[in-house]
Amino acid sequence: MREDDVALAYGGGWVDRAGALRADPDRLATLLGAVDTRVLPLWQDRCLVNGTAPVRLSGEAAARAHVAARETVFLGFAAGRAVFAVDLSELAEDAALAAVGATRVVDVRGLVGPLSPAEAAIQAYARGLLHWHRQQRYCGTCGGSTSVQDAGHARRCADPTCARLYFPRIEPAIIVLVETAGSTGRCLLARHAGAAEGAFSTLAGFVEVGETLEDAVRREVAEEAGVVVTDVAYQGSQAWPFPAGLMVGFRATAVSDEIRVDGVELLEARWFTRAELRQRAAVGHPLGRLDSIGHHLLSSWLAEDEAAASAPR
């Protein structure tokens, strides 16, 4: 998988983050009041929508509804327009809906079909950033309250003797497609704890302190499936702000075919050929969530077989 082969949901550089403006409160105040500015209101991580369209207020309308008076963060510019996000989580749901003229709240992951890739990415960016603000209201060092800095891209402890600065937290996780060695062409999929009967997916797990991403791949596969892997190769990454993830995709090669699941994280695991995966997909077993890098790891693996079959001999 190359980055120009697939556009993974929630990323893609749709926003000019205009980082230099974060230290320019006068310019930001002017932008926030501008007619063509867009303010994205969110409520408890969810989009406020009419039908399937997330509400976007003009800066003027946000000010009129006193929405922008709340903690507002600057996301950047999209299609030439300044974009801000505002968190209405402290309101009751009905009050949040009424404040912006929305009819319901929906998670952005439930809107990936109807939303354009750019809109989904911006909404996810807003979700992740506003979520972090709600989690970082207090200083972890002295317990004092924190306040917004840098237009929403940092928070600082209000106690002047502490003044610790906090940046949005991102939690990296690896996701890996493990293949058998040689030309046998099988990949390792597992049914995770809590997954439905027959729902197999790629292995994944959080990176631990003191590990490289490659260390985390080798550890997760060994711990969960009892499989030793080598040739760990980076495939791509995906922003996954639900609430704070960054998914980093790999392929790796198994040293042996023997599997020993841990019975905790994984309930079962087995090797699948491409033909088996296609048969499963045909009878309603999807290759993971369509918006996920796991789906892309699997679908690109399947496509290699097709590419080989159609190559001139």
Ligand SMILES: [Zn+2]
């Ligand atoms: Zn502090």
